[in-house]
Amino acid sequence: MPYYHATWRRHLPSILKHGLGGAPPDSQNFPVEAGVYLARNPAVSVAFMIESYLESSDTIDITPSQVVEAICVLVIDDSRVTERLISADPNIDRTDITVLYRGIVDVTGMPILGVDDVIDSPVTADEVTALPSGLSE
Template identity: 45%
Template sequence: MPFFHATFRKHLASIRRHGLGAEGHGANWPGCAAGVYLASHPAVCVSVMLEHYLAYGDPSSVPSEHLDEICVIVIDDSRVRSDRLLADPQTSRSDSFVYSGVVDISGLPVLGLEEALAG
């Protein structure tokens, strides 16, 4: 079962270089505990990202431009240690998780927003 993580395209180079969740590289939205947020379906991680964008995004930004920048990393479950994966403490959903560690995403596919939501 793959996992999915939504991010903005501008962060991909750093994530590929340092790993998803690497200390000092990137940050979660305000109010989100430390960790890498993963979902079992791409639409779940996109919806959580949109929810946080609406709550904490720059009010002077152009939403359509930000939507074009959202992408979803498809993470093979062999890259995620099950002993570091917990239920997302911010939701009662059973398909959202928080991972304590760094995920190497080298060679993994990245979906555009439309492609992620079509699946």
């Protein structure tokens, strides 16, 4: 079963060169524990990126439609991650929603989706309910 990681398209050159988690990010979307956060559903990863934009929209000078164009989702085959480096996301109690990966993921050759590609895999009500307070409001 693949994992998904949404990011800003401007980060792709660095991610493709160093791997996901291979270079320190120029900024964090949320004040959370360091690592690579992977979602089990691509729509969940996009939801976190949109929330990040909404929380900082007063400091980001782009429109919502430009945000949608600026987000992409890396599809990560589970063979690219080492099981022992996966742990529960400390912000979400359920590992069937997201996990924290403490390693570097080589994403060479992995598919990259746009938000429009992800829209067909909606977030379920169960997944929204599992989001911690503040992340779903």
